[in-house]
Amino acid sequence: MMQAKDRFFDRVELYYGFCDAKPEDFSTIALINLAHDLVQACDTVSEITDCVSDPLYRWMISKISDDDIALREWECRGYHLNEGARLLARTITQKFGFKEAA
Numbered sequence: 001m002m003q004a005k006d007r008f009f010d011r012v013e014l015y016y017g018f019c020d021a022k023p024e025d026f027s028t029i030a031l032i033n034l035a036h037d038l039v040q041a042c043d044t045v046s047e048i049t050d051c052v053s054d055p056l057y058r059w060m061i062s063k064i065s066d067d068d069i070a071l072r073e074w075e076c077r078g079y080h081l082n083e084g085a086r087l088l089a090r091t092i093t094q095k096f097g098f099k100e101a102a
Helices: 002-016 028-042 055-064 071-076 083-095
Strands: none
Touching: none
């Protein structure tokens, strides 16, 4: 399971490099695969931390998987909510038909 999680975070790291990217720079298939990996990663963890506080980001993740999310994993791996992260959250939210949280 750790290998699957490491592969997921490696993929996330790739997306986090797109700080100046536009939503169209992300293909639908890539986003679906990323979301699938996110669900698998979430299946292996259960703790939630307050390190990640962006409400839209928390809400988007919770919509992809109903399981408890270990947001601490994102912080511990150094994945802070920079502009790339927000772009990824907005793009996945849009692609999967979720409405942004108020």
